[in-house]
Amino acid sequence: MNEKRVTYREALREALREALAGDDRVFLMGEDVGRYGGCFAVSLGLLEEFGPERVRDTPMSESAFVGAGIGAALAGMRPVVEIMTVNFSLLALDQILNNAATLLHMSGGQFNVPVVIRMATGAGRQLAAQHSHSLEGWYAHIPGIRVVAPATVEDARGMLPTALADPDPVLMFEHVSLYSTEGELGGADRQVDIDRAAIRRPGRDATLIAYGGTLVAALAAAEELSGEGIEVEVIDLRTLRPVDDATVVGSVRRTHRAVIVDEGWRSGSLSAELSTRITEQAFYELDAGIERVCTAEVPIPYARHLEEAALPQPAAVVEAVRKAVG
Amino acid sequence: MTADHGHEAGRRPGPPADAGTKRRFELLRQMLRIRRFEEKCVELYSAAKIRGFLHVYIGEEAVAAGIVPSLEPGDAIVSTYREHGHALARGVPLEALMAEMYGRITGVSRGRGGSMHLFDADTRFYGGSAIVAGGLPLAAGLALADRMRGHRQVTACFFGDGAVAEGEFHECLNLAALWRLPVLFCCENNLYAMGTALARAQAQTDLALRAASYGMAAWPVDGMDVLAVEDAARQALGMVRDGGVPCFLELRTYRFRAHSMYDSDRYRDKAEIEAWKERDPITALVSRGRADGELTDEGLAALEEEIAVEIERAVEAAEAAPMEPVADLTRFVYSERT
Numbered sequence: 001m002n003e004k005r006v007t008y009r010e011a012l013r014e015a016l017r018e019a020l021a022g023d024d025r026v027f028l029m030g031e032d033v034g035r036y037g038g039c040f041a042v043s044l045g046l047l048e049e050f051g052p053e054r055v056r057d058t059p060m061s062e063s064a065f066v067g068a069g070i071g072a073a074l075a076g077m078r079p080v081v082e083i084m085t086v087n088f089s090l091l092a093l094d095q096i097l098n099n100a101a102t103l104l105h106m107s108g109g110q111f112n113v114p115v116v117i118r119m120a121t122g123a124g125r126q127l128a129a130q131h132s133h134s135l136e137g138w139y140a141h142i143p144g145i146r147v148v149a150p151a152t153v154e155d156a157r158g159m160l161p162t163a164l165a166d167p168d169p170v171l172m173f174e175h176v177s178l179y180s181t182e183g184e185l186g187g188a189d190r191q192v193d194i195d196r197a198a199i200r201r202p203g204r205d206a207t208l209i210a211y212g213g214t215l216v217a218a219l220a221a222a223e224e225l226s227g228e229g230i231e232v233e234v235i236d237l238r239t240l241r242p243v244d245d246a247t248v249v250g251s252v253r254r255t256h257r258a259v260i261v262d263e264g265w266r267s268g269s270l271s272a273e274l275s276t277r278i279t280e281q282a283f284y285e286l287d288a289g290i291e292r293v294c295t296a297e298v299p300i301p302y303a304r305h306l307e308e309a310a311l312p313q314p315a316a317v318v319e320a321v322r323k324a325v326g
Numbered sequence: 327m328t329a330d331h332g333h334e335a336g337r338r339p340g341p342p343a344d345a346g347t348k349r350r351f352e353l354l355r356q357m358l359r360i361r362r363f364e365e366k367c368v369e370l371y372s373a374a375k376i377r378g379f380l381h382v383y384i385g386e387e388a389v390a391a392g393i394v395p396s397l398e399p400g401d402a403i404v405s406t407y408r409e410h411g412h413a414l415a416r417g418v419p420l421e422a423l424m425a426e427m428y429g430r431i432t433g434v435s436r437g438r439g440g441s442m443h444l445f446d447a448d449t450r451f452y453g454g455s456a457i458v459a460g461g462l463p464l465a466a467g468l469a470l471a472d473r474m475r476g477h478r479q480v481t482a483c484f485f486g487d488g489a490v491a492e493g494e495f496h497e498c499l500n501l502a503a504l505w506r507l508p509v510l511f512c513c514e515n516n517l518y519a520m521g522t523a524l525a526r527a528q529a530q531t532d533l534a535l536r537a538a539s540y541g542m543a544a545w546p547v548d549g550m551d552v553l554a555v556e557d558a559a560r561q562a563l564g565m566v567r568d569g570g571v572p573c574f575l576e577l578r579t580y581r582f583r584a585h586s587m588y589d590s591d592r593y594r595d596k597a598e599i600e601a602w603k604e605r606d607p608i609t610a611l612v613s614r615g616r617a618d619g620e621l622t623d624e625g626l627a628a629l630e631e632e633i634a635v636e637i638e639r640a641v642e643a644a645e646a647a648p649m650e651p652v653a654d655l656t657r658f659v660y661s662e663r664t
């Protein structure tokens with residue numbers, strides 16, 4: 001295998017380029033994806049390569065262009081719609097929930113919606129309370145869509161082709177802190193399996209469940225704990241809906257302890273869902289209560305020290321694991 | 327329409343002579359078929375055979391009858407919860423529509439949609455949306471896809487006057503005009519959004535004027551005159567199909583009945599309703615046909631009989647049709663992989 005180091009951003013771009021080149025039904029649209037190159041520079045250069053019909057700058061009309069992506073998918077295209085961040089996706093929530101997620105069912109199986117909707121999520125850049133939230137857990141509540149969160153460069157490269165091959169709507173959440181991270185990209189078949197969670201670090205003492213941006217904090221905590229002789233198994237959820245119960249619960253059955261890291265707020269969160277699933281399926285296997293490390297219940301503040309205090313940090317994860325193990 | 331609707335072309339009543347007579351008789355058939363279907367739905371609702379929300383199209387038939395048959399077979403339609411008329415005029419089998427009202431597996435949406443969510447892949451009928459203005463983005467996308475693939479198909483998008491106050495309406499008209507999308511926007515202005523009269527919700531009540539501000543051809547049409555609607559539709563569709571641009575028709579119409587079966591219609595003046603009933607599009611066309619000597623009492627009676635039989639058969643079939651097994655409750659949430 002031909003290993004090469006790339007950024008998460010480059011991996012996404014490569015996946016888009018390959019999709020655009022390989023299938024003329026695929027097109028990219030969103031605000032500033034073309035001339036500007038994407039607000040996180042993911043699509044830089046694609047307009048020049050594929051032209052304005054296939055790399056479409058849209059007006060600031062989230063509902064219209066997300067809905068147009070859904071409509072185009074109904075008519076046989078394979079649109080990739082980019083929304084700048086999850087905060088703005090709320091203006092298109094009607095289309096995502098009331099159309100993308102329901103059309104197949106309401107039509108008695110006649111109309112599936114093969115659209116991919118990508119957006120940035122998460123905090124960490126001092127962008128305050130309207131640019132920093134992690135609302136993917138809300139989307140994971142909705143039957144009819146699949147929700148994925150690539151946390152590694154390989155997944156950034158490999159999830160898009162899998163998502164495009166899916167006959168149903170897929171929402172892809174890209175944590176803002178990941179775009180500039182680097183990793184190795186294998187040269188083999190790029191498409192990755194999005195049905196399974198991944199064990200990113202094996203361990204016997206506790207199961208640490210994370211996804212997207214929180215994987216970094218989880219792995220850092222695991223490294224530190226290893227120095228203390230606590231071996232943590234780190235699971236990258238990868239797909240937030242449907243959750244891969246088998247991998248999560250299988251790990252907890254081995255370690256008998258579970259800690260969940262979630263950048264969403266604690267109340268009514270994905271972490272609450274995971275915790276419930278574990279107790280439903282492996283209650284008698286647990287040797288300790290399930291611990292959760294979540295974002296403080298506050299709109300994300302601007303000041304660096306406050307933002308840091310609001311978010312799940314490795315130190316808090318270490319603390320939570322010690323509590324579970326101790 | 328296919329033979330299993332219960333009438334082959336050869337059995338159709340009326341001895342149409344010239345093309346104009348034929349055309350008017352066909353429009354009458356379309357409108358009458360919708361009217362009688364809707365009346366049956368009201369009756370069945372009152373008998374608790376149909377439940378949920380039911381919004382009938384009585385009074386507005388000239389709009390669907392004038393526009394929908396002017397579309398080509400490959401064109402797409404996006405509609406609202408008041409869509410029985412559009413589906414019927416499109417040729418979606420009446421029997422499957424009635425079965426949907428009954429929530430049966432033989433319904434167009436297998437009983438998962440009901441009155442508000444009629445879908446039919448064969449005729450590119452994309453619903454049936456019950457979110458006011460929520461169908462407009464879909465129409466823009468369908469049109470975008472057809473254009474990107476080099477097809478000459480167009481998308482007709484129906485919505486009410488209430489939708490004009492929604493953000494999605496304005497986003498989509500802008501997008502369609504900006505990208506030159508082949509969409510025919512059909513605004514059924516029946517003067518009310520539930521209980522809210524047009525002037526109580528819209529600062530500018532000239533809806534065509536507002537659409538025109540996005541840089542597309544837009545004009546009002548007498549929605550109670552099916553011939554005027556058909557003429558406008560043909561002209562507009564020509565612009566959309568050949569010119570590759572969107573177009574907007576404001577169909578000025580009126581619903582004779584309440585908003586839905588839940589509505590006790592307290593907000594409208596009885597005299598106003600009666601005045602609009604004087605302009606009943608079916609009565610108008612029948613009177614004209616009689617005056618011109620092209621429609622006979624026997625011809626009309628035969629048409630009524632044909633429609634009554636078709637509807638009766640559909641009701642019988644729906645009554646006898648099976649239900650979706652509860653074991654299949656969670657089917658069609660995700661595509662079934664083979």
Ligand SMILES: Cc1ncc(C[n+]2csc(CCOP(=O)(O)OP(=O)(O)O)c2C)c(N)n1
Pocket residue numbers: 408456457458459485486487488489514516518519520585
């Ligand atoms: C977004 C949204 N808001 C409110 C409603 C509730 N509602 C259903 S129909 C309706 C009135 C719509 O009026 P109009 O668009 O003029 O259509 P009409 O019923 O007159 O055909 C309202 C308010 C809804 N379905 N969707």
Ligand SMILES: [Mg+2]
Pocket residue numbers: 486487488514515516517518519520
């Ligand atoms: Mg109205």
